[in-house]
Amino acid sequence: MDIKLVNKLKAILRYSDVFTDEATLHTYSYDSTCLEPVIPEVVVFPNSQEELGKVVRVLSQEGYAITVRGSGTNLSGGTIPAKQKGAVIVTTRLNKILEINLDDLYARVEPGVITFNLAKEVEKYGLFYPPDPGSQKVSTMGGNVAENAGGLRGLKYGVTGHYVMGLTFFDSFGELVKTGSKTVKCVSGYNLSSFMVGSEGTLGVISEITLKLIPKPSFAKSMLVIFDDIEKASFSVSDIIRHKIVPCTLEFLDNFTIRCVEQFRKTGLPIDAEAMLLIELDGHKSQVEEEFIQIEKILKKNGARLIKIAKNSLEKEAIWQARRDALPALARIRPSTILEDVTVPRSKIPEMIKAIQYIQQKYSLQLGIFGHVGDGNLHPTILTDIRDKEEFIKVEQAIDELFENCLTLEGTISGEHGIGIAKLKYMPKEFPKGTLVFSSRLKKAVDPKNILNPGKLVFRQF
Amino acid sequence: MKQRKLIELVCLLKQLDDDLIKCMKCGMCQAVCPLYKTSFMEPDVARGKLVLISHLVNELISSPEKVSKIVNKCLLCGSCAANCPSGVDVVKIFLKTRVIIAKFFKLSFVERLILRDIVAKPRLFEAIFNIAARTQKLFVQEQNPTLGSASCKIPFLTMLKDRHFVPPKKNTFHKQMAQKQSISEKNKIGIFAGCLVDKFFPEIGLSIVKILDELEMGYLVPDTQICCGIPAISSGDLQSFKSMVAQLINLYPVDELDYIVTPCASCTSTLKKIWPMFLKEFNEQQQEKILSISAKVMDISEFLIQKTNVAKKFKTHINSEQKIKITYHDPCHLKKSLNIYKEPRQIIKLNSRYELVEMQDSDACCGMGGSFNLKHYEISKEIGLKKLENIIKTEAKVIATSCPACMLQLIDMLSHRNVDIMVRHPIQILQEEKSCGPHRKI
Ligand SMILES: Cc1cc2nc3c(=O)[nH]c(=O)nc-3n(C[C@H](O)[C@H](O)[C@H](O)COP(=O)(O)OP(=O)(O)OC[C@H]3O[C@@H](n4cnc5c(N)ncnc54)[C@H](O)[C@@H]3O)c2cc1C
Ligand code: SF4
Ligand code: SF4
Numbered sequence: 001m002d003i004k005l006v007n008k009l010k011a012i013l014r015y016s017d018v019f020t021d022e023a024t025l026h027t028y029s030y031d032s033t034c035l036e037p038v039i040p041e042v043v044v045f046p047n048s049q050e051e052l053g054k055v056v057r058v059l060s061q062e063g064y065a066i067t068v069r070g071s072g073t074n075l076s077g078g079t080i081p082a083k084q085k086g087a088v089i090v091t092t093r094l095n096k097i098l099e100i101n102l103d104d105l106y107a108r109v110e111p112g113v114i115t116f117n118l119a120k121e122v123e124k125y126g127l128f129y130p131p132d133p134g135s136q137k138v139s140t141m142g143g144n145v146a147e148n149a150g151g152l153r154g155l156k157y158g159v160t161g162h163y164v165m166g167l168t169f170f171d172s173f174g175e176l177v178k179t180g181s182k183t184v185k186c187v188s189g190y191n192l193s194s195f196m197v198g199s200e201g202t203l204g205v206i207s208e209i210t211l212k213l214i215p216k217p218s219f220a221k222s223m224l225v226i227f228d229d230i231e232k233a234s235f236s237v238s239d240i241i242r243h244k245i246v247p248c249t250l251e252f253l254d255n256f257t258i259r260c261v262e263q264f265r266k267t268g269l270p271i272d273a274e275a276m277l278l279i280e281l282d283g284h285k286s287q288v289e290e291e292f293i294q295i296e297k298i299l300k301k302n303g304a305r306l307i308k309i310a311k312n313s314l315e316k317e318a319i320w321q322a323r324r325d326a327l328p329a330l331a332r333i334r335p336s337t338i339l340e341d342v343t344v345p346r347s348k349i350p351e352m353i354k355a356i357q358y359i360q361q362k363y364s365l366q367l368g369i370f371g372h373v374g375d376g377n378l379h380p381t382i383l384t385d386i387r388d389k390e391e392f393i394k395v396e397q398a399i400d401e402l403f404e405n406c407l408t409l410e411g412t413i414s415g416e417h418g419i420g421i422a423k424l425k426y427m428p429k430e431f432p433k434g435t436l437v438f439s440s441r442l443k444k445a446v447d448p449k450n451i452l453n454p455g456k457l458v459f460r461q462f
Numbered sequence: 463m464k465q466r467k468l469i470e471l472v473c474l475l476k477q478l479d480d481d482l483i484k485c486m487k488c489g490m491c492q493a494v495c496p497l498y499k500t501s502f503m504e505p506d507v508a509r510g511k512l513v514l515i516s517h518l519v520n521e522l523i524s525s526p527e528k529v530s531k532i533v534n535k536c537l538l539c540g541s542c543a544a545n546c547p548s549g550v551d552v553v554k555i556f557l558k559t560r561v562i563i564a565k566f567f568k569l570s571f572v573e574r575l576i577l578r579d580i581v582a583k584p585r586l587f588e589a590i591f592n593i594a595a596r597t598q599k600l601f602v603q604e605q606n607p608t609l610g611s612a613s614c615k616i617p618f619l620t621m622l623k624d625r626h627f628v629p630p631k632k633n634t635f636h637k638q639m640a641q642k643q644s645i646s647e648k649n650k651i652g653i654f655a656g657c658l659v660d661k662f663f664p665e666i667g668l669s670i671v672k673i674l675d676e677l678e679m680g681y682l683v684p685d686t687q688i689c690c691g692i693p694a695i696s697s698g699d700l701q702s703f704k705s706m707v708a709q710l711i712n713l714y715p716v717d718e719l720d721y722i723v724t725p726c727a728s729c730t731s732t733l734k735k736i737w738p739m740f741l742k743e744f745n746e747q748q749q750e751k752i753l754s755i756s757a758k759v760m761d762i763s764e765f766l767i768q769k770t771n772v773a774k775k776f777k778t779h780i781n782s783e784q785k786i787k788i789t790y791h792d793p794c795h796l797k798k799s800l801n802i803y804k805e806p807r808q809i810i811k812l813n814s815r816y817e818l819v820e821m822q823d824s825d826a827c828c829g830m831g832g833s834f835n836l837k838h839y840e841i842s843k844e845i846g847l848k849k850l851e852n853i854i855k856t857e858a859k860v861i862a863t864s865c866p867a868c869m870l871q872l873i874d875m876l877s878h879r880n881v882d883i884m885v886r887h888p889i890q891i892l893q894e895e896k897s898c899g900p901h902r903k904i
Contacts (some may be wrong), residue, residue: 022523026513027504029513032489045503073488090503
């Protein structure tokens with residue numbers, strides 16, 4: 001290890017915030033992605049935005065490759081350190097909510113604030129921060145912005161990026177950049193906030209985020225719907241939206257997942273059902289009730305076998321428990337779980353599901369599908385054992401084929417999990433050369449030394 | 463570590479591979495790990511520890527010393543396992559790893575002395591406590607009479623630091639029971655008080671006895687108290703653990719008993735969960751006894767609610783205007799390990815003098831973690847202080863919990879803050895109702 005660098009870092013941070021011992025380094029070699037670990041050379045924990053800036057500057061001067069890490073829960077290898085001179089900056093101690101402004105409806109947070117903690121805090125004031133990724137109890141706001149994380153409420157409320165009003169970040173030289181504003185409108189200069197959204201740590205190190213808040217809807221109602229036919233379920237989804245009704249959540253579980261959930265929780269879900277939809281509407285009571293009646297009609301017309309409306313908060317809890325159980329129930333079937341992320345235009349959902357089922361049979365894999373059908377975003381979840389090399393080759397082939405199909409259906413290779421390392425190879429399949437060259441030039445211009453999370457999201461040379 | 467030794471270590475750890483592989487590295491354990499919330503560092507949370515063990519197994523790590531330290535720095539509270547989407551049996555992996563690692567890194571002198579030479583030898587253990595209880599005037603200074611806490615006057619007992627502890631009692635539970643055995647021949651219940659209740663809170667044991675008498679149930683209290691083994695196995699000391707278990711299973715005529723009840727969450731969880739994890743370490747005859755004890759053990763509140771008519775017999779309807787506010791802390795070893803959380807509350811509610819108010823995060827770990835508190839007092843305290851804040855916020859006059867180890871931690875925290883909140887076991891609250899004697903004014 002580079003003693004000079006360590007001494008410089010220890011001059012900025014507390015002695016106990018800089019780690020170079022083998023064991024600690026190994027605990028920063030992975031994230032939630034199923035990929036080979038890479039051991040960094042140094043891990044640092046800044047305690048303030050100021051320290052963060054100084055650390056970026058020193059690492060930049062010494063030519064270290066900086067991987068910023070929030071909670072390390074991304075699913076595309078975004079926080080796996082660089083192979084050479086890799087440094088990890090962990091933001092988990094930068095976890096202060098700096099301001100909740102009730103007049104101008106925004107919150108200012110440090111990047112290490114946990115999504116759920118922010119949502120809970122603003123709720124105390126009758127406000128609402130809608131993006132709710134499945135990982136919200138652990139994911140950081142920095143990670144959410146850098147991955148443009150979505151969630152269950154995406155259909156009506158959008159994703160993280162829709163709430164970013166402004167940011168401060170350190171560029172690849174450690175220079176502080178401020179962008180956006182606390183105002184509803186702001187067209188001063190390039191929209192650098194948008195530039196940073198989904199940038200996966202490749203363009204700058206986010207140090208503060210200003211987020212839009214909205215008033216909390218006063219009423220919400222949920223239902224669970226069973227179908228014997230995926231196509232009917234999927235048609236109903238489009239039909240609801242055609243009727244100008246936008247539920248805040250519209251989730252889907254396939255037969256395999258339903259069976260696993262039932263085996264796991266035993267609440268009497270029909271295990272022969274081909275599809276289950278979970279729908280939630282929110283807003284003003286009268287409007288929600290009215291739209292609910294309409295949705296019921298639409299569902300019946302489209303051949304729903306069973307419609308169960310939650311009458312109280314307990315029943316509502318029970319309905320959503322089924323969705324929450326999807327991942328745990330699937331994950332217990334086999335030793336390893338690979339959570340994929342394909343997104344197609346809503347109308348192409350039945351075709352995408354058919355393609356997934358075909359692939360599942362072709363490679364004889366165990367696979368469950370759940371996801372945000374309202375957004376056309378499915379999570380085919382492959383259950384396997386990564387130690388079984390033969391099976392794993394099949395898994396990799398299946399994933400390749402999954403994305404080919406998704407692109408044929410005019411979808412995108414990632415709805416919310418990001419590109420990172422895991423999906424970089426599919427980028428040329430989705431975009432023309434011009435897109436890749438432009439991205440690569442951009443990256444080179446702002447990060448000439450290629451030290452900000454190298455190897456992720458963009459090709460260096462194209 | 464020498465290469466040959468390292469290979470040996472890896473070989474032994476390989477047996478954990480099937481359990482380790484289940485961790486999908488989702489990181490959801492960060493949301494619940496009390497240790498992680500003090501440092502926000504991956505080595506403190508289950509995911510980090512599991513990855514380190516599997517990197518050892520896969521021969522990616524060359525120096526296991528630090529890994530050993532990291533794996534040993536854990537409260538074994540099981541919060542991670544209880545919330546793990548993948549169902550990873552984290553506590554089992556950690557305990558087995560500690561046992562394997564302990565073969566290579568010797569226990570510290572103090573650990574060995576305490577576990578092998580004292581706790582594993584019940585008579586000696588008792589004699590030492592006896593001396594401590596009798597001579598405590600010399601080194602103990604009273605702190606808070608409501609809590610019954612004290613601190614140490616003599617600085618050289620550094621292990622105690624500035625703790626406010628409960629001094630050991632001269633008259634242990636089993637000694638007090640020596641003259642008094644059950645009268646009833648109706649169903650026989652074994653009482654396993656656990657070391658902490660036996661030596662520090664004998665009154666809890668006595669409450670159980672009084673309640674069982676009231677219910678006209680027969681019971682049996684053995685004439686010695688033997689440790690359930692958790693301090694040994696959490697230190698990776700399989701030898702002492704085996705010796706404790708082997709002695710303990712012969713203490714009870716299991717076949718004659720319907721149930722064995724304990725007022726200690728940690729003991730219940732050890733007997734029910736940890737004993738079977740290490741079943742293979744015992745001979746066939748012992749295995750049979752272990753399984754049958756393990757099956758018959760019940761937490762005292764769970765037992766009373768599910769197996770007796772306590773609810774009918776004890777329910778009172780006193781409409782006192784001034785109810786005493788009480789709050790309940792869920793011991794990790796009861797809620798997260800055994801999913802028992804309703805029954806203790808039901809027991810408390812039977813005493814209508816009290817009004818149960820829930821605190822925020824009632825199931826958050828108190829930071830005790832047995833020997834964790836001894837080895838990492840500052841962190842333990844930091845976790846405990848969060849609990850303290852939540853207790854104080856409820857404005858309760860009494861905090862009840864089903865584990866004497868949690869009680870010790872709560873008393874330490876409350877006593878330092880010098881607040882007059884009493885710490886009780888739900889059983890004491892119930893028995894207080896029945897004894898109906900002059901109540902302590904709160
Ligand atoms: C069980 C599970 C469920 C999930 N559900 C969802 C879901 O519903 N929707 C969804 O969108 N995602 C989901 N995810 C993926 C993941 O949780 C999100 O991508 C989340 O935003 C990552 O947050 P994090 O704090 O863990 O970021 P990390 O994984 O630590 O980092 C993610 C990326 O952001 C960069 N980054 C982090 N902090 C900064 C910063 N301060 N400045 C610049 N770059 C930074 C990193 O370099 C990395 O490239 C899920 C993951 C799991 C394991
Ligand atoms: S929650 Fe379970 S599966 Fe997820 S990282 Fe923690 S131990 Fe592993
Ligand atoms: S057992 Fe408790 S302290 Fe240990 S890793 Fe799990 S949650 Fe954290």
